[in-house]
Each structure stands twice: as C-alpha cells, then as structure tokens.
Amino acid sequence: MLRWYFSAIDNQKLPPMKLLLIEDENNLAKDISTYLSSSNIHCEWVNTLNLALEKISAYEYDCILLDLTLPDGNGITILKELKKQQKNEGIIIISAKDTLESRLEGLQLGADDYLTKPFHIAELLARVHAVIRRKQFAGNNRLIINELEIDLLAKTLKVNQKNIDLTKKEFDLLLYLIGNKNRVLPKSSLAEHLSGDMADMLDNHDFVYAHIKNLKKKLSQAGAKDYIKTIYGTGYKWEV
Amino acid sequence: MGSINKQPQKLLHQTLRGYVGFAGLLLLLSIPFAYFLMQKLHVDDIDEALILRKKEFQAYHLPNFTLGEIPQWNKYNRDIKLIDTLQNLTKDSLLQQPFHDELDNEIEPYRVLYSPIRIEQKTFTLLVRQNLIENEDLIFNILGLYAGLLVLLLAGLFGLTQYFSRQLWKGFYDTLQQLETFELGKTDAPTFEETHIQEFERLNSVLQHLIQKSIAVFESQQEFIENASHELQTPLAVLQAKLDTFLQMPDLSQAQMQALDSLYDLLARLNRLNKNLLLLSKIDKLSFQNLENINLKTLIEKQVSFFEEQALQKNIRLEIDVLENVEIKTNHILIEIFVSNLLLNAIRHNHKNGLISISLKQNELQIGNTGQPFPLPENKLFRRFAKIDSSTQGNGLGLAIIKKIADLYRWSITYVMKNNLHTFTINFNKS
Numbered sequence: 275m276l277r278w279y280f281s282a283i284d285n286q287k288l289p290p291m292k293l294l295l296i297e298d299e300n301n302l303a304k305d306i307s308t309y310l311s312s313s314n315i316h317c318e319w320v321n322t323l324n325l326a327l328e329k330i331s332a333y334e335y336d337c338i339l340l341d342l343t344l345p346d347g348n349g350i351t352i353l354k355e356l357k358k359q360q361k362n363e364g365i366i367i368i369s370a371k372d373t374l375e376s377r378l379e380g381l382q383l384g385a386d387d388y389l390t391k392p393f394h395i396a397e398l399l400a401r402v403h404a405v406i407r408r409k410q411f412a413g414n415n416r417l418i419i420n421e422l423e424i425d426l427l428a429k430t431l432k433v434n435q436k437n438i439d440l441t442k443k444e445f446d447l448l449l450y451l452i453g454n455k456n457r458v459l460p461k462s463s464l465a466e467h468l469s470g471d472m473a474d475m476l477d478n479h480d481f482v483y484a485h486i487k488n489l490k491k492k493l494s495q496a497g498a499k500d501y502i503k504t505i506y507g508t509g510y511k512w513e514v
Numbered sequence: 515m516g517s518i519n520k521q522p523q524k525l526l527h528q529t530l531r532g533y534v535g536f537a538g539l540l541l542l543l544s545i546p547f548a549y550f551l552m553q554k555l556h557v558d559d560i561d562e563a564l565i566l567r568k569k570e571f572q573a574y575h576l577p578n579f580t581l582g583e584i585p586q587w588n589k590y591n592r593d594i595k596l597i598d599t600l601q602n603l604t605k606d607s608l609l610q611q612p613f614h615d616e617l618d619n620e621i622e623p624y625r626v627l628y629s630p631i632r633i634e635q636k637t638f639t640l641l642v643r644q645n646l647i648e649n650e651d652l653i654f655n656i657l658g659l660y661a662g663l664l665v666l667l668l669a670g671l672f673g674l675t676q677y678f679s680r681q682l683w684k685g686f687y688d689t690l691q692q693l694e695t696f697e698l699g700k701t702d703a704p705t706f707e708e709t710h711i712q713e714f715e716r717l718n719s720v721l722q723h724l725i726q727k728s729i730a731v732f733e734s735q736q737e738f739i740e741n742a743s744h745e746l747q748t749p750l751a752v753l754q755a756k757l758d759t760f761l762q763m764p765d766l767s768q769a770q771m772q773a774l775d776s777l778y779d780l781l782a783r784l785n786r787l788n789k790n791l792l793l794l795s796k797i798d799k800l801s802f803q804n805l806e807n808i809n810l811k812t813l814i815e816k817q818v819s820f821f822e823e824q825a826l827q828k829n830i831r832l833e834i835d836v837l838e839n840v841e842i843k844t845n846h847i848l849i850e851i852f853v854s855n856l857l858l859n860a861i862r863h864n865h866k867n868g869l870i871s872i873s874l875k876q877n878e879l880q881i882g883n884t885g886q887p888f889p890l891p892e893n894k895l896f897r898r899f900a901k902i903d904s905s906t907q908g909n910g911l912g913l914a915i916i917k918k919i920a921d922l923y924r925w926s927i928t929y930v931m932k933n934n935l936h937t938f939t940i941n942f943n944k945s
Binding site for chain 2: 299301302305306308309312370371372373374391392393394395396457458460461462463469472478480481484505506507508509
C-alpha cells in the first residue's frame, strides 16, 4: 500500500502520518507540532533522550525529527539505537550545530536530512514530505490536483494532459507551495528554500517575485486555475 | 619599523659604528702629536750626532791641522766644512737651514752646527750639517702607519662583532625567529631555547608569560563568540517558528501582515549576523582540515550562476574573463565563502544598471564593481562592523570575513578605485 505524502491533496481519506518530534525547547516543539498537525501529520512530542528511546522501541513512525542537544544526552544515541534495531524511519536532524563534522556524523549514522536552526517550519514540512516520499514511494510518484498532474520523480508538470515546461526552481517552488497548501509562506522562507545553503548570504528576496510571476504565467497560460495568491506583499499562498 | 629613508640597523652594527668612530677620531687627533713628537726625537738625535762629529773633528783632526789643508778638507767633505769666521759666534750654535742640493737639484732641510774653532791662532767656524727627513715624508709615513692601524682595528672589531653576534646573541635571534613565526590562534606557543645570558632569560620568560596570557584571552574570546552565537540560535529558532505560526492566523490585516514582513526581514538579518559571527570564530579551525585543489574557474562560474539572479534585480551587467585551469590548494568551504562574499559585496554596493567585472589570471583574482562615485576609506574597509554605506543591509562582516580568510592563507588583498570601479585584487601567491 502506498501512502500519499501530501495527505489530503488527492481527496482520499488516509490515516495521518505519524511523526516523532524529539526537541527539548517547548516553545519550538509546540509551534512545530501545531503547524504539522494541520497537514494531517500526527505529531508526538518528547523532550528527553530517555523518553525518545522508549518511544522508538515501542512504536513505528513515518518520520522522526531529532534535536541533537538534549538535556540528558546527545541525539546521536538515538540514531545508533535505530540502526541497532534495524528500523527504517525517516530521520531529520534539527540542530543548532552546523559544523561540517556534526552534519557528516549525523548523515553517516543514517539520518536522511539535516536542518540547521533557525529554520522556517514550512521548510521543515517540505523536508518531511521529501523524506517520506523517498522512504515510501515505490514506483508511484504522481500527484494529481484537479487539472494539475505532477510527476515527482521525473519532475514534470502536466496541465490538462499537456506538458508544461518548468525550470528547476519553478518546479521546486511549486512543490513547496503545494506541500504547504493553504498557508501563507513569507518571501524569506521561499527564498531560503530556493537558494539552499546560500540563503543566509542574500539580503534581497525580490528574486522570489520573478519566479512566482513566471510560474503563475505558465500555469495560467496552460489554462490552470489561479492557485497562487499574493498576500499583501508579505508572501504567497497555494489555495485549494 | 624604520621610515623610508632610514633603515633600521643591527644593534651590533650600531655599537660597531660607535667603536669605529671613536677609534678613528682618536687616531686622527693623535696625528699632530705623533708628528711633533717624532720630529723632536729626530732633531734631538741629529743634534747629538752633529755634536759627536764636532768632537771627533776636534779630537782626531784638529791637533795637526794646518791652514793649507783647509781647501782640500772642504773639497772632500760635504757635510763638515771649515768656513770663515762668522761674526758674533762665540759658542756653538745649532740651527735649521735649507741648502741647495746640486745632485738632486732641490732645496733640502738641514740641521746645522756652527762651532768656533782655532787653527794656527786664526779663528774659523766649523760647519757640521746633516740632512733632515723631509716634513712631507714624515707626514706620509705617519698617515700610512695610522691607516694601517685603522684597517687592522676595523677588521678586528668587525670580526669580534660577528663572533659576539653569533655566540652571545644566539639566544636573542632564536627568540626573535620564534616570535616571527608565531601567530595567535594558529600556531602553538613558541618554546624558547635556554640561554645563559640573564637579560635574554628575562626577556624569554616575560614573552612566554605574555604569549600564554594572549592565548588564553584569544581562546576565551573565540569561545565566547562561539557560545554566544550558539546560544542565540535557539531563541532565534523559536522566534522564527512563532512568526511562522503567527502568519497563519486567519483575518490578519494588511498592516499586521506588513509588520510581520518587516519582522521577517529583521530576523533574516539577525540570522545572517549570527552565522557570520560563528563563521569568523570558526575560520581558523576550518583551515587546517580538508585542504584540496580547487579549480577557481569552476568555482567562480558556479557562484556567478547563483548570484546572477541577484544581479538581475538591479540590472547589473557582468563581465567575466576567467582563465582555465587556475588551481589553488585551500579549504573548499572557505574559498566558497570567500568568493561569494566578494560577489555579494559587489552586488550589494552596486547601483542600478551597474557593472561587475571579474577577471582571473594566474594567481590573481580581480573583482571590480560600480557603486558610489568616491573611493572607500581603506583603513575602515576590512574592519568588523565598519559600515561604510548605511543604506545597505550588510552587517559589516562580509569584508571582515574576506580579510580574515585572506590573512589565513596569506593571500594579499588590496582595494583601489580604478576607472570608476571599486576593485578588489587578490593575489593567491603566498606573500
């Protein structure tokens, strides 16, 4: 059985994805779980290493969000434990440490992704989707929203059965918007998503506007509905 | 540091110069004394000889001397003659007198003894004379002698200086060399060699103390920056998450949205500042790991393709002229940051419809950009938080980071305003 990673998009009623959030900063954890829950992701939250170890031995998750610095130890222990138990959960490290060594250590021990604090929760959600997609999509990788049909592996878009030529950035932008559908995404979040590691270099997010404009134009020319809403110059929203 | 026209000199050469000056002056001043002394000795000696010859004459020749023998005597004796009585000559008289020398045809100085003498009841004068050393001969000889002395003295002093410099000052030069290679935060603290000279021993222990203290201060400063930046990351992450949640609230007004937007901007700046501070404190640590050969052309093209989008916003024209196969051995993270900071700088401080020119030659990268019409103050340029242009969003760390990386690898980085372009030139040849 396959499970859609953009849960509600295809209008099928699916059980929510289960996610374990291991984070000792209560404020942050609350905001993350609120944000994810509205994407049909069931979020369980623990704030210590020991509680986390109990949870992962007892239950299965689609994805684990792991903070490395925990009050009772290093999150790396959990990676080792998961490996020992031969579990196959998708793991995203969320850490304040951004040294190359800690990145490499985490990824080598089986983490799927590494996100440095601070980050946009929209970005986190996009990464969660990507990890689950990689873990669970076997063969089927098509996403259908009304007249749009997206091939996630081939990275192509069809509108009303007709191929639309998108640049890589436009395609990334489209997925990011859809993944965070019905939410306002600030320009800075979109800019960071598009520019990856270089994001913190930029002090001008205007280039996002150009990409959005092109994407909107291509969609409307192909006869798609106008899904992308501009919100008072603050950001954009994919509305369905 | 010496000024342009006055090079600093070695301490020993300074003392050597003192010695040489003193010895030279002493020798020079003593020349007249030596001259008069030698001349007096010479004259006294000659006077004695003249008197002796007079006595000889009186003892050996006078008793049997006849008047008729006088012309013959005078004919065969050039320097002891019998002449007519001089007036008022009642006793021996010694004088200095020039005579014409027929053989050499020149006037020669002579010491002359006139002595009254009686031959057959008739009074005559006995003239005994001897050639004196010429004054100039005496002076030349003395000068020659002194010159010889001076040369020997100098050679001796120079040799001794070299010897002392090598032996006595060895400890000092060792210390100096160690200090020259020492760099705070990069190399280990120097260990000075033991020396048997009290002053150097003191110098070494004071330096050791000073260095240990500087290292401690440096390390705690690095640690502080790193800890502070790390500690800031969590509240920044919370703030970011709160803003993201806040933004999702229904029925936000336009004014509220706009306030949120500017909060996002501020947060982005804070993040950038924090990351850059962390980076500054980390550069030294990064540098020693993972050195690899980096192809600068590939790197520049990759970075340019990223920044093209930013440049496009200001309609900035890019002129790129890069050489193939320029490689440098460095850390890839640092060189990426280095190049991207330079490019970002060139875009950030540019004006609309401006120009950025990038040229890469063997060992030399040059990035120039249009911008403000006046040259930037070079002394402030590379300092942390030195904002030159308050209108931009830069945090004043970009160039500080560039400078720090350049310093680390000893690349030289210079700034000039050239053809209306603010131009940074990096020479990768270790300086």
